[in-house]
Amino acid sequence: MFDSSGAIPAVLEAERNGRAAAATDNAVMSMTDFHSWFHARTRANRFQVDRIPFADLAGWDFDPDTGNLVHDSGRFFSIEGLRVRTDRPWAGEWSQPIIVQPEIGVLGILVKRIDGVLHCLMQAKMEPGNINGLQISPTVQATRSNYMKVHGGAGTKYLEYFRPDSRGRVLFDGLQSEQGSWFLHKRNRNIVVETEDDVPLEEDFCWLTLGQIRRLLLLDHMVNMDSRTVLACIPPALTGPNAQDTGDDSFTRAVLRSLSGHGRAVCDPGTILSWLTEMRSRQELVQRRVSLRHVAEDGWRFGVDVIDHRDGKYFDVIAVAVQASNREVAAWTQPLVAPKQPGLLALLVKRIGGTLHALVQARSDAGMLNIAELTATVHCQPGNYVDVPAEHRPRYLDYALAAPASRVRLDVLHSEEGGRFYHAQNRYLVIEVEPDFAEPDDRYLWTTLHQLTSLLPHSNYLTVELRSLMASMRSLTQRL
Amino acid sequence: MFDSSGAIPAVLEAERNGRAAAATDNAVMSMTDFHSWFHARTRANRFQVDRIPFADLAGWDFDPDTGNLVHDSGRFFSIEGLRVRTDRPWAGEWSQPIIVQPEIGVLGILVKRIDGVLHCLMQAKMEPGNINGLQISPTVQATRSNYMKVHGGAGTKYLEYFRPDSRGRVLFDGLQSEQGSWFLHKRNRNIVVETEDDVPLEEDFCWLTLGQIRRLLLLDHMVNMDSRTVLACIPPALTGPNAQDTGDDSFTRAVLRSLSGHGRAVCDPGTILSWLTEMRSRQELVQRRVSLRHVAEDGWRFGVDVIDHRDGKYFDVIAVAVQASNREVAAWTQPLVAPKQPGLLALLVKRIGGTLHALVQARSDAGMLNIAELTATVHCQPGNYVDVPAEHRPRYLDYALAAPASRVRLDVLHSEEGGRFYHAQNRYLVIEVEPDFAEPDDRYLWTTLHQLTSLLPHSNYLTVELRSLMASMRSLTQRL
Numbered sequence: 036m037f038d039s040s041g042a043i044p045a046v047l048e049a050e051r052n053g054r055a056a057a058a059t060d061n062a063v064m065s066m067t068d069f070h071s072w073f074h075a076r077t078r079a080n081r082f083q084v085d086r087i088p089f090a091d092l093a094g095w096d097f098d099p100d101t102g103n104l105v106h107d108s109g110r111f112f113s114i115e116g117l118r119v120r121t122d123r124p125w126a127g128e129w130s131q132p133i134i135v136q137p138e139i140g141v142l143g144i145l146v147k148r149i150d151g152v153l154h155c156l157m158q159a160k161m162e163p164g165n166i167n168g169l170q171i172s173p174t175v176q177a178t179r180s181n182y183m184k185v186h187g188g189a190g191t192k193y194l195e196y197f198r199p200d201s202r203g204r205v206l207f208d209g210l211q212s213e214q215g216s217w218f219l220h221k222r223n224r225n226i227v228v229e230t231e232d233d234v235p236l237e238e239d240f241c242w243l244t245l246g247q248i249r250r251l252l253l254l255d256h257m258v259n260m261d262s263r264t265v266l267a268c269i270p271p272a273l274t275g276p277n278a279q280d281t282g283d284d285s286f287t288r289a290v291l292r293s294l295s296g297h298g299r300a301v302c303d304p305g306t307i308l309s310w311l312t313e314m315r316s317r318q319e320l321v322q323r324r325v326s327l328r329h330v331a332e333d334g335w336r337f338g339v340d341v342i343d344h345r346d347g348k349y350f351d352v353i354a355v356a357v358q359a360s361n362r363e364v365a366a367w368t369q370p371l372v373a374p375k376q377p378g379l380l381a382l383l384v385k386r387i388g389g390t391l392h393a394l395v396q397a398r399s400d401a402g403m404l405n406i407a408e409l410t411a412t413v414h415c416q417p418g419n420y421v422d423v424p425a426e427h428r429p430r431y432l433d434y435a436l437a438a439p440a441s442r443v444r445l446d447v448l449h450s451e452e453g454g455r456f457y458h459a460q461n462r463y464l465v466i467e468v469e470p471d472f473a474e475p476d477d478r479y480l481w482t483t484l485h486q487l488t489s490l491l492p493h494s495n496y497l498t499v500e501l502r503s504l505m506a507s508m509r510s511l512t513q514r515l
Numbered sequence: 516m517f518d519s520s521g522a523i524p525a526v527l528e529a530e531r532n533g534r535a536a537a538a539t540d541n542a543v544m545s546m547t548d549f550h551s552w553f554h555a556r557t558r559a560n561r562f563q564v565d566r567i568p569f570a571d572l573a574g575w576d577f578d579p580d581t582g583n584l585v586h587d588s589g590r591f592f593s594i595e596g597l598r599v600r601t602d603r604p605w606a607g608e609w610s611q612p613i614i615v616q617p618e619i620g621v622l623g624i625l626v627k628r629i630d631g632v633l634h635c636l637m638q639a640k641m642e643p644g645n646i647n648g649l650q651i652s653p654t655v656q657a658t659r660s661n662y663m664k665v666h667g668g669a670g671t672k673y674l675e676y677f678r679p680d681s682r683g684r685v686l687f688d689g690l691q692s693e694q695g696s697w698f699l700h701k702r703n704r705n706i707v708v709e710t711e712d713d714v715p716l717e718e719d720f721c722w723l724t725l726g727q728i729r730r731l732l733l734l735d736h737m738v739n740m741d742s743r744t745v746l747a748c749i750p751p752a753l754t755g756p757n758a759q760d761t762g763d764d765s766f767t768r769a770v771l772r773s774l775s776g777h778g779r780a781v782c783d784p785g786t787i788l789s790w791l792t793e794m795r796s797r798q799e800l801v802q803r804r805v806s807l808r809h810v811a812e813d814g815w816r817f818g819v820d821v822i823d824h825r826d827g828k829y830f831d832v833i834a835v836a837v838q839a840s841n842r843e844v845a846a847w848t849q850p851l852v853a854p855k856q857p858g859l860l861a862l863l864v865k866r867i868g869g870t871l872h873a874l875v876q877a878r879s880d881a882g883m884l885n886i887a888e889l890t891a892t893v894h895c896q897p898g899n900y901v902d903v904p905a906e907h908r909p910r911y912l913d914y915a916l917a918a919p920a921s922r923v924r925l926d927v928l929h930s931e932e933g934g935r936f937y938h939a940q941n942r943y944l945v946i947e948v949e950p951d952f953a954e955p956d957d958r959y960l961w962t963t964l965h966q967l968t969s970l971l972p973h974s975n976y977l978t979v980e981l982r983s984l985m986a987s988m989r990s991l992t993q994r995l
Contacts, residue, residue: 139796139886179796199793199957208789210796224796226789308972309688309706313679316619316659316690316704324804404884405974406619477679492788493973494885 061152062244069241076159076239077169082359084163088340089354092368102328104352104370110180112136112455114342114352114370116325117219119401121318125427130325130333132342132352133219133402134372134455138179139210142261143197143226144269145174146206147234147242153273154242156193156234157262162453163357164371166460170259170450171251174240192237196228203230207268210494211502212408214451215400217350217372219324222404222494225265239361245269249510255448256460260503263449267502268491271295271509286444286467289391291512296485298390304489310480311496314397315406322402348419350374353457373457376418377448380500381435381464382508383412384444385472385481392481394431394468398498405495409487411504412479413464430478438466445511449503463504465511484508541632542724549721556639556719557649562839564643568820569834572848582808584832584850590660592616592935594822594832594850596805597699599881601798605907610805610813612822612832613699613882614852614935618659619690622741623677623706624749625654626686627714627722633753634722636673636714637742642933643837644851646940650739650930651731654720672717676708683710687748690974691982692888694931695880697830697852699804702884702974705745719841725749729990735928736940740983743929747982748971751775751989766924766947769871771992776965778870784969790960791976794877795886802881828899830854833937853937856898857928860980861915861944862988863892864924865952865961872961874911874948878978885975889967891984892959893944910958918946925991929983943984945991964988 064072089097094107104114117133145156160172177191182198184190195201206227213221236242243251248266251257258266271294292298302310331337334345342352351373358366383394397407398414415429417436445465452459475481487505490496497505544552569577574587584594597613625636640652657671662678664670675681686707693701716722723731728746731737738746751774772778782790811817814825822832831853838846863874877887878894895909897916925945932939955961967985970976977985 137801138799141796179799182796205785205789208785208792210792224792226792305685305688305972309685312688312690312704312706316621316662319618319659321617492785 061150062247063149063154063242066247066250069243069247072241073159073169073171080159080161080169080239080359080361082161082168082357082361085356086340087354087356087368089370090339091356092354092370095354095368095370097327101326103326111369114327114372115219116327116330117401118323118325118329120321120323121399125423129401130330130335131349131401132327132330132335132372134217134221135219135324136221140179140223141175141177141182141194141197141226142173142223142265143175143177143193143228144262144265145193145196145234146227146229147231148229149242152244153229154244155248156240157243157248159239159241160259161359161361162259163355163359163369164373164450164453164455164457164459165256165259166450166458167256170453171243171248171257171262172259173261173265176261176454192240193234196230196232196234197226203228203232205229206273207265207270207492209268209492211264211268211491211497211499212404212495213264213499214456215398215403215408215498217402217456219322219402220404221402223261223264225268227265227269249512252507252510253447256450258506259450260452260499263503263506264499266509267488267497267506271485271488287512289386290484290508293391293393293484294488294509294512296483296489298483299388300390300483300486301387301392301481302486304486307480307482307486310477311397311407311409314478318397318399318407320399320403320406348375349416355457371457372455372459374416374459376416378416378459378461378500379413379432379435379464380411380461380504381413381431381438381466382501382504383431383435383466383468383472385468385470387481390483392483393487394475394479395482395487395501396479400498403495408495408498408501409482409490410498410501414498414500430475435464435466438464442467442469445507447507449507461500461503463507465504465508541630542727543629543634543722544727546727546730549723549727552721553639553649553651560639560641560649560719560839560841562641562648562837562841565836566820567834567836567848569850570819571836572834572850575834575848575850577807581806583806591849594807594852595699596807596810597881598803598805598809600801600803601879605903609881610810610815611829611881612807612810612815612852614697614701615699615804616701620659620703621655621657621662621674621677621706622653622703622745623655623657623673623708624742624745625673625676625714626707626709627711628709629722632724633709634724635728636720637723637728639719639721640739641839641841642739643835643839643849644853644930644933644935644937644939645736645739646930646938647736650933651723651728651737651742652739653741653745656741656934672720673714676710676712676714677706683708683712685709686753687745687750687972689748689972691744691748691971691977691979692884692975693979694936695878695883695888695978697882697936699802699882700884701882703741703744705748707745707749729992732987732990733927736930738986739930740932740979743983743986744979746989747968747977747986751965751968767992769866770964770988773871773873773964774968774989774992776963776969778963779868780870780963780966781867781872781961782966784966787960787962787966790957791877791887791889794958798877798879798887800879800883800886828855829896835937851937852935852939854896854939856896858896858939858941858980859893859912859915859944860891860941860984861893861911861918861946862981862984863911863915863946863948863952865948865950867961870963872963873967874955874959875962875967875981876959880978883975888975888978888981889962889970890978890981894978894980910955915944915946918944922947922949925987927987929987941980941983943987945984945988 156174210222398410636654878890
């Protein structure tokens with residue numbers, strides 16, 4: 036279905052010819068050289084992804100007892116059923132297929148100061164669900180099984196830098212949640228390690244400064260989800276630039292100031308935690324795993340090559356055959372979750388008392404581990420709400436869709452994890468609201484960007500989508 | 516089975532005649548008056564708890580499809596089965612009955628400055644599983660259903676003080692875990708609210724200072740688990756006493772100093788979080804809910820009045836009939852989990868570089884939500900290990916059991932939650948180890964007391980047992 040053509044997307048061309056030439060950031064590789072390198076990696080690595088019937092999956096079967104879609108080895112992941120009960124007034128109870136993957140993988144970025152400038156070791160990596168083949172990935176994406184092998188072995192390059200016995204300085208190390216709509220209780224370990232070793236540069240890897248990565252974050256479908264979540268976790272103090280570097284763009288200064296923790300916040304940290312505790316206590320989220328075949332009761336249909344919902348909404352479960360030249364295994368088949376339409380993540384922001392605040396909500400998704408997490412002001416797949424009565428449409432959805440360009444501070448399309456999701460893309464928007472924006476009700480809260488990043492060392496506070504937004508927002512501080 | 520006799524236990528007599536008379540702490544009630552009041556409450560409130568066959572439970576039945584023990588209303592809790600897979604070398608895979616109660620209750624303490632001194636509104640409350648009838652409870656123990664009622668109503672006294680619209684100053688508000696061995700993913704909201712209102716004093720309630728509660732924490736089975744967990748969460752800065760108050764007992768000074776955050780810690784906070792992340796990534800804990808009747812495959816036997824394990828270990832599930840004069844409902848029946856023997860929680864502590872450190876481990880229990888939590892150096896039911904090969908006995912268990920009295924800083928028996936557990940008691944020990952104590956392996960970590968309390972605002976870091984120890988340890992700072 037997808038075949039790498041080797042052509043450079045137009046947006047990359049614009050980046051190459053425009054901002055990219057302006058500065059080198061003291062980077063080991065200029066942006067022009069990066070794009071040439073990335074283009075060369077795209078040409079060098081052939082891959083093909085084709086949809087196939089479930090019956091053609093090799094090693095995957097529908098379990099005869101439960102109907103769950105499982106791998107013969109019991110490893111990787113499975114597609115099972117989840118029954119959810121909430122106290123929402125609209126569609127409060129449902130069942131759905133869900134990805135179950137109880138083990139914790141490692142998403143690691145290795146960093147190193149080169150000529151005094153922090154560089155990240157990034158990878159050009161294909162995932163079968165990627166809309167465009169290669170994207171920029173962390174140094175390491177490893178399963179628990181790979182991580183637990185005593186000898187790093189052939190499997191995962193650079194994994195040894197993330198083991199307790201051979202680590203450099205740990206800059207961040209915590210468990211972070213992934214998409215609660217599609218995963219049951221899924222988390223990965225996000226880890227950033229600084230090394231002083233001489234690190235050999237393997238094929239498909241390159242050193243990029245944080246400034247360069249921020250520029251890439253302004254491009255559609257360039258920096259993958261695994262990178263974005265780890266990048267969001269790097270403490271802002273380490274990543275610069277500081278306020279002096281940014282010239283006279285006042286929104287940029289406001290973002291930096293809000294990230295830095297200077298300036299007065301509307302709520303103190305205890306109030307934010309108490310509000311979230313109230314939301315988690317008040318919202319009901321009762322999850323019960325059921326056999327995949329049980330979701331048929333709620334309108335899910337089982338075809339030869341797709342499991343989909345009769346309303347044409349939500350997502351499909353499909354199967355693909357993959358051929359790739361630069362992966363550990365050259366060919367394989369696997370199931371993927373394919374959303375029916377793009378999602379929208381819109382963060383409304385406002386300067387209050389001179390400090391930029393973001394309007395967050397506590398969102399409860401089907402597969403969440405901790406009832407509710409903080410997320411963007413609007414977080415939904417708008418297509419799921421086309422026929423829903425106005426009073427049950429997500430608050431601020433129509434506001435965000437109608438926002439004038441003059442108030443839009445960020446507008447970028449990013450892909451979600453291509454190892455599990457097929458062509459899953461979300462539009463990430465940051466909208467600065469007008470000064471007389473009506474005060475939200477108590478399901479929403481104004482926080483500074485620093486208050487949000489302060490919660491990242493602890494698990495299950497910010498959704499992966501809000502973390503993507505936080506990473507992308509930092510790119511606004513990199514105007515070159 | 517238990518009948519309140521009205522007699523004052525000997526340990527209370529000692530407290531009345533000994534330390535209690537020494538100081539009044541500027542309290543509204545002297546300790547002598549407290550004990551008289553508590554004794555009067557015991558005499559005034561009659562209650563009786565009798566074991567009954569499961570068939571005599573009213574409103575509870577074994578579901579014909581699953582064998583789960585459930586309430587007809589679908590409310591309260593249920594006893595179901597849990598299948599657990601870990602990567603432990605000994606008994607790494609098992610199934611067991613488990614209490615399932617997906618909703619979050621409220622454990623709230625209302626505090627008020629009276630003549631400048633912080634007082635807590637505490638309750639003398641009976642729970643059917645209590646070994647001794649009445650214990651000191653928080654102001655409020657409420658279910659989600661009670662909390663969600665718009666009008667506080669007759670159900671739960673003082674609940675209105677803990678609602679968002681009528682709160683005073685929130686001193687703490689977070690979700691805390693409960694016993695992972697017996698509960699599936701259970702948490703309660705721990706909340707402390709300070710009011711300036713005139714609060715009417717209801718029967719069975721009294722105002723106690725934190726100093727008075729700390730003295731009561733030195734008594735066996737006096738302060739219930741719900742109180743202990745909330746008390747542990749009160750920020751140390753609010754609770755005093757400070758170092759000057761404590762005279763010349765050097766261990767007391769060491770506890771206060773370690774709680775205060777002064778003095779050098781062996782690990783920085785980032786290292787603690789990274790170590791715990793490593794433990795959570797490394798330890799395997801795969802939980803699968805199964806029908807209660809499935810646990811028969813692993814040696815659980817179903818009798819007319821007990822579900823027990825053929826090895827005579829772990830716990831029983833039993834049924835009781837309760838009659839009580841001071842509860843919302845005067846008589847009811849319910850299942851309870853009855854541990855086969857007391858547990859042991861021993862915290863080894865050591866002064867390192869002049870700062871008191873506690874030796875904690877990351878423990879994974881069957882029903883934990885977040886894979887592993889920090890707990891005491893020794894955390895087990897020793898009786899479960901009588902026939903286990905020496906190399907698989909819990910590390911430091913024999914060390915703790917053999918510790919000379921001269922090194923024991925705290926030794927107290929506390930009851931666990933009497934609303935779910937029958938005569939569940941744990942021995943809580945704090946042992947100061949000798950200066951040449953051998954360095955532990957990497958499954959253990961030295962932390963200051965301040966570092967542990969700093970994690971409490973976030974969920975699922977400290978087990979309820981470690982929180983009990985932390986609350987009790989503060990009582991060592993109250994020598995009068």
